[in-house]
Amino acid sequence: MLEKNDLVNKFLEKALKYNQNHNLFNRNNKKELQRDVNESLSINPFIKNKPKILDLGSGGGFPGIITAITNPECKIYLLEKNNKKSYFLKKTIIELGLANAIVVNKRLEQENNLGIFDLITARAFSSIKNILNLTKNNSNKETQYLLLKGTKKTITDELNEIDTNNYIYEIINTEEKPKERNIVVIKKTNE
Numbered sequence: 761m762l763e764k765n766d767l768v769n770k771f772l773e774k775a776l777k778y779n780q781n782h783n784l785f786n787r788n789n790k791k792e793l794q795r796d797v798n799e800s801l802s803i804n805p806f807i808k809n810k811p812k813i814l815d816l817g818s819g820g821g822f823p824g825i826i827t828a829i830t831n832p833e834c835k836i837y838l839l840e841k842n843n844k845k846s847y848f849l850k851k852t853i854i855e856l857g858l859a860n861a862i863v864v865n866k867r868l869e870q871e872n873n874l875g876i877f878d879l880i881t882a883r884a885f886s887s888i889k890n891i892l893n894l895t896k897n898n899s900n901k902e903t904q905y906l907l908l909k910g911t912k913k914t915i916t917d918e919l920n921e922i923d924t925n926n927y928i929y930e931i932i933n934t935e936e937k938p939k940e941r942n943i944v945v946i947k948k949t950n951e
Contacts (some may be wrong), residue, residue, distance in 0.1 A: 767829045767856055768797060774855065775820055778848050784820035799941055800826035802934045803881060803906045806945065807831050810879035814898060816868060817885035819845050823908065825852060827881070828861035835860050837874065841867040868894050876900055883908035888918040888944065892927070905946040915944055925949065 772793050778784060787793050800823035807813070807827065811834055815824035818838035828836040838861060840846045846865035853861045864874065870893060877898050882891055888907060899905075909915050915931055927946050935941040 764830055768826065771821065771825055771829065771852060771856060772797070774852055775848075779820070782844050782848065784845060784848060796820075796822045797826055799823070799883070799908055799934060801830065802941075802943060803827065803908070804830055806904065806906055806943075807834060807879065810904065811835060812875075812877050813837065813879045813881060814839060814874065814877040814895070816880065816882040816891065816895075817841075818849055818863070819884075821849060821852060823881055823883055825849065825856075825858070825861065828853070828858045829856070832860055835862070837862050837864055837877070839864045839866070839868055839874075841865070870894050870896060872897065874898055877903055879904050879906060881906045881908070887921065888915075888946070889921040892922060892946070899948065901948045901950060903948065905944070907944040907946065909942050909944050911940045912942060915942055919944075 772790050775784060776790065803823055813827065813834050814837045816839050818824040818840045824836055824838040838849050840849060840863065846863050849863045880895055880899060880903060885891060891907065912931060919929060926949055928949055929944060929946045932943045932945065934943055
């Protein structure tokens with residue numbers, strides 16, 4: 761069995777190779793991808809006691825595949841509507857032996873039968889308001905959202921669009937320079 765770091769490196773090699781022909785993401789080398797890995801790893805402290813996770817728009821596997829590698833006790837559902845990205849994710853899961861990851865190749869609709877999740881993650885997926893609306897029937901008062909976002913200004917603008925009587929949130933800075941990145945932690949208030 762490969763160690764977690766070995767699995768992450770194997771994943772990066774596969775992603776770069778597949779990306780050469782299939783344009784999964786706008787990264788050309790391992791160093792550029794390492795920032796995506798680091799950002800994906802930044803959510804790990806929030807994952808404790810969250811056994812069922814939905815990653816929205818998993819794309820090239822960030823944070824979904826990294827979360828599956830580093831949290832084998834969790835069941836990770838990777839939601840991706842794009843067929844070529846879903847194929848890459850499925851192939852990667854098999855090749856890395858990630859028994860805790862499942863690819864759901866479909867578009868997220870507000871009325872879906874995916875079930876309730878303990879944690880919902882997203883990176884470069886949609887606005888906060890749209891994510892909360894689309895996942896209403898996938899969350900309950902215990903569900904936590906970890907949204908990997910850009911600048912605090914953009915986040916503040918997006919948070920102004922939601923009903924803050926229904927949600928509590930915290931913005932956690934993960935990187936200042938060269939590109940500001942933040943995690944938005946959101947939870948429903950008691951219903």
